[in-house]
Every structure is written in C-alpha cells, then in structure tokens.
Amino acid sequence: xxxxxxxxxxxxxxxxxxxxxxxxxxxxxxxxxxxxxxxxxxxxxxxxxxxxxxxxxxxxxxxxxxxxxxxxxxxxxxxxxxxxxxxxxxxxxxxxxxxxxxxxxxxxxxxxxxxxxxxxxxxxxxxxxxxxxxxxxxxxxxxxxx
Amino acid sequence: xxxxxxxxxxxxxxxxxxxxxxxxxxxxxxxxxxxxxxxxxxxxxxxxxxxxxxxxxxxxxxxxxxxxxxxxxxxxxxxxxxxxxxxxxxxxxxxxxxxxxxxxxxxxxxxxxxxxxxxxxxxxxxxxxxxxxxxxxxxxxxxxxxxxxxxxxxxxxxxxxxxxxxxxxxxxxxxxxxxxxxxxxxxxxxxxxxxxxxxxxxxxxxxxxxxxxxxxxxxxxxxxxxxxxxxxxxxxxxxxxxxxxxxxxxxxxxxxxxxxxxxxxxxxxxxxx
Numbered sequence: 001x002x003x004x005x006x007x008x009x010x011x012x013x014x015x016x017x018x019x020x021x022x023x024x025x026x027x028x029x030x031x032x033x034x035x036x037x038x039x040x041x042x043x044x045x046x047x048x049x050x051x052x053x054x055x056x057x058x059x060x061x062x063x064x065x066x067x068x069x070x071x072x073x074x075x076x077x078x079x080x081x082x083x084x085x086x087x088x089x090x091x092x093x094x095x096x097x098x099x100x101x102x103x104x105x106x107x108x109x110x111x112x113x114x115x116x117x118x119x120x121x122x123x124x125x126x127x128x129x130x131x132x133x134x135x136x137x138x139x140x141x142x143x144x145x146x
Numbered sequence: 147x148x149x150x151x152x153x154x155x156x157x158x159x160x161x162x163x164x165x166x167x168x169x170x171x172x173x174x175x176x177x178x179x180x181x182x183x184x185x186x187x188x189x190x191x192x193x194x195x196x197x198x199x200x201x202x203x204x205x206x207x208x209x210x211x212x213x214x215x216x217x218x219x220x221x222x223x224x225x226x227x228x229x230x231x232x233x234x235x236x237x238x239x240x241x242x243x244x245x246x247x248x249x250x251x252x253x254x255x256x257x258x259x260x261x262x263x264x265x266x267x268x269x270x271x272x273x274x275x276x277x278x279x280x281x282x283x284x285x286x287x288x289x290x291x292x293x294x295x296x297x298x299x300x301x302x303x304x305x306x307x308x309x310x311x312x313x314x315x316x317x318x319x320x321x322x323x324x325x326x327x328x329x330x331x332x333x334x335x336x337x338x339x340x341x342x343x344x345x346x347x348x349x350x351x352x353x354x355x356x357x358x359x360x361x362x363x364x365x366x367x368x369x370x371x372x373x374x375x376x377x378x379x380x381x382x383x384x385x386x387x388x389x390x391x392x393x394x395x396x397x398x399x400x401x402x403x404x405x406x407x408x409x410x411x412x413x414x415x416x417x418x419x
Contacts, residue, residue: 015165015166030153033153034153037151037152037153038151039151040149040151041151042149048149049148049149071165071169072165074169075165075168075169075172078169078172078173078176079172081172081176082172082175082176085161087160087161087163087165087168088165088168090159090160090161091160093159094157094159094160
C-alpha cells in the first residue's frame, strides 16, 4: 500500500518539478549557445579555414550527467512495454549532449576553432532497476589556438 | 566555401508532443490490456490452478501470509497430537500431496477443524471430545487433505491466484509486483463453496477406503452434528455451517459409497489420553 502512496506522491512532483527544471535548463542552454555561436566546433579532422600561425593545440573536454524525473521514467517504462519512440528520454539526451558541448566550449577559452569533436554516451544505473536513470554525455575535441 | 555556424531554429532532436497525452494514451492501453487479460483468465482458471507447480503453490501460500501466530500459540505436541500426525501422514500416502502436512490441537471447545493453506491442519479439542472412533477422525483429516489436494485455497483466490502465479513465474516471489498482487490474508478463512465441500467429501471417502479398506465411521461426525443440531434446535453456528447440511451430507456420502461399492467395516476407538 505504501508503494502506491509513494507513487502517487512522486508522480506529480516528478512531472511539475521535472518540467520546470527542464525548461530552465533549456533557457540556459539557448543563452549560452548564442554566446558561443562564433566558436566553430566541428567533427572535421582538419581545421576549417587557414591559419597562418598555430600557437597551441589542446585536448578539451566537457561532460554532463543528467537524470530523468519520476514521471518520465514511468512514461519510458510504459513505452518499453508497447514499443516506439521513447520520447520522454529524448530531452534527457538532448540536454546532456548540448550541455556537454557547451562545457567543452567554456573550457577551451581563447580557442579559435574546435575540431575533431566526439561525443560518448553512457548510462549510470545499470542493473539497479529501481533507481532513476541518469545519463552521462562526454564530449572531447581538439582546440586550436593562434 | 566558408563554414558558418548558426543555431538551428527548431530542435528536431526532441518530440514536442504533450507528455501528459502520451502518458494517458499508453496508460489507458495498458489498463485495457490488463482488464482483458483478467477477464479472459476466468475462462481457464480451473485448468491453470491444476497446472500450477507445487513450488509456486507453496510460494503463493507463503507470501499470502498464513496466520503463523495461531500455529505458534498451539504447539500441542503431546502424545495424542503425535498419533494424529502419524495418522495424517499415513492418510497422505493415499491422498498423495507432495509436501509435508502438520496437525495442531487447539484447546477451544468448538467442534471444529481448520485447514490452513500449506498443509497445516488445526483440530479443536471440542471435535476430539465428541468423536468416538479413529475412523471418524481419519475422515475429518482426509476431508482436509482433500482440500489441499484440490487446491481449494487457491481456487478460492480465483483469478488472483493465477495472476500471482504468473507474477511469481515472471518476477519471483519477492518482487514488488508479486507483493502488490497478493490479496491481503485471503487464505486465512477456510470457507469454501458447497461444491468444493462435496468434492472434498467425495475424495475423502476414497482416501479412507484406501487406508482402511472400508469406510466405516465416515459419517460419524455428520451423524453427531445432525443429532446435535436437532437437540439444540438451531443451525450449527460453527465452521461446518459453510458445509452442506449434515443430513444432506449423510445422504450424499451414502450415494458415493454405494456407487463405488465401498464396504462398511468395524471402527477403531480413538484413544484420547
């Protein structure tokens, strides 16, 4: 019986708090993306454009761990039963990916360009069915300084 | 050509559909599915209960919470209880229940015996005081064994038993799902439908014949109850009230006996000390 009260409590909390936090995160992501829009970050192995004098080349990285709320987890479980697009996890991964790239850009201060950008994803709750799922996205790249 | 970085106008990596709407659609589909499964379970429930394994049966009984306190209060392991337990296990050779059965004596004066699921039988002192022959006692025990044999406790749970068995098979007895599906103390009371009682009487007669090679004493309790109710001029207020009335049961037993050609032999006296 306790489980049901627990569920009824967490479900709306998960929904409202989760939606609010997600909205706030997206606001922050958009603002920072606009700020860094001129710092080119590509998956190209060669620099794009010609630089007369390259001063430094560095490995830069950014990582973000984001968790999904209770509501989304239930929704994903239902989706897991019927199959189809797990829409409730899409924003989780989108936010983590963009946050990781933003952190990478923030940590490569002064770079003229970022090349060879790679992204890795891993889930951090394997085997523990009752835990809220969280995901880590790790972005790494080569920053070019002139 | 020069590379120009621009932010996308729209995020195409996430769906913009309403999550509440998605939830309601999926949830109602699931509820519908469960209702459909539950409803269709009713059609093959007898078949399913026959085919549940003994292990699953015992697990269902275990997690359904049989009154342990009741048993713990009544260790009752005197000489009589020991002899009755021997009688019970001998009868079980005929009944063929493949888990252990145990008998406890309760000191209350009511003329009553209880079959708790999982092979536990509680015999009230009042019953012992009013039964004269070992054969009469053996019939009562055989009747309770027949309830175990027929899995009447599970049958009484009905669809929940099948749901629980499926859940145990899929997720194990300690999973949350199994615990949620467990009906609260449904196995406690031993009131079965009259059909199940008649079926138990019928099987008990076979067990009795198998053990003694005759069915003398089978009706002893019914005859006593019939007389008792006439003397007191009211309907029996105890456990046997859920059973078909004593007189009808005597008639039914008679017809079972004649149909199967079981003879009536001499009964042994039940020694109480």
